[in-house]
Amino acid sequence: EVQLLESGGDLVQPGGSLRLSCAASGFPFNNYAMTWVRQAPGKGLEWVSTIIASGGSTYYADSVEGRFSISRDNSGNTLYLQLNSLRAEDTAIYYCAKTRLAAVHTYFDYWGQGTLVTVSS
Amino acid sequence: QSVLTQPPSVSGAPGQRVTISCTGSRSNIGAGYDVHWYQHLPGTAPKLLISGNTNRPSGVPDRFSGSKSDTSASLSITGLQAEDEAHYYCQSFDSSLSHWVFGTGTKLTVL
Numbered sequence: 001e002v003q004l005l006e007s008g009g010d011l012v013q014p015g016g017s018l019r020l021s022c023a024a025s026g027f028p029f030n031n032y033a034m035t036w037v038r039q040a041p042g043k044g045l046e047w048v049s050t051i052i053a054s055g056g057s058t059y060y061a062d063s064v065e066g067r068f069s070i071s072r073d074n075s076g077n078t079l080y081l082q083l084n085s086l087r088a089e090d091t092a093i094y095y096c097a098k099t100r101l102a103a104v105h106t107y108f109d110y111w112g113q114g115t116l117v118t119v120s121s
Numbered sequence: 122q123s124v125l126t127q128p129p130s131v132s133g134a135p136g137q138r139v140t141i142s143c144t145g146s147r148s149n150i151g152a153g154y155d156v157h158w159y160q161h162l163p164g165t166a167p168k169l170l171i172s173g174n175t176n177r178p179s180g181v182p183d184r185f186s187g188s189k190s191d192t193s194a195s196l197s198i199t200g201l202q203a204e205d206e207a208h209y210y211c212q213s214f215d216s217s218l219s220h221w222v223f224g225t226g227t228k229l230t231v232l
Contacts, residue, residue, distance in 0.1 A: 044226035104214040107157040
């Protein structure tokens, strides 16, 4: 059974940093791309970032480019998202998702339950 | 504001059929990019319902079906059940933005 468990969400001040983790199990983690998706309060889903299976290529939404960094530890079956220079508009539930990477046809077949990041002074 | 537009809400009585639309443009759905659908109950993990426009993953009831035509796609749910009450999102790729995008989301209410 595929399981994805996010952690690391917290209350942080504007300009601060945070690192989110996603522990994966139930599938060969090093064979699959992984993605972070977020949902701000009262809003819909927003794609944030994707990393390929080897970790060699990463992709970011314009809204987080240069501030967030996605990485993975294939030996520890864990996905990470480093959040820097946080803004109030980054407040959201962050979900990790196992990714069926197929270029423009990519989709997300399993998701975690999310971790809440709140950016406020 | 997403480039994929969905109705904010739809509703239906138990047993009825509802359809949720996902309207895009020539830079996403109309470019031939696949559309995928997700079901999301707040506070839980989103669930993949339809991949590649029409494909149901194992375990998804055949009451759920997807279709795509020109610059739009649709999710149909037949035999509505109370447990179907949730938010539904379409997802595709947009060549103008050069990244994957979700629809604005639709809240389904089972009356």
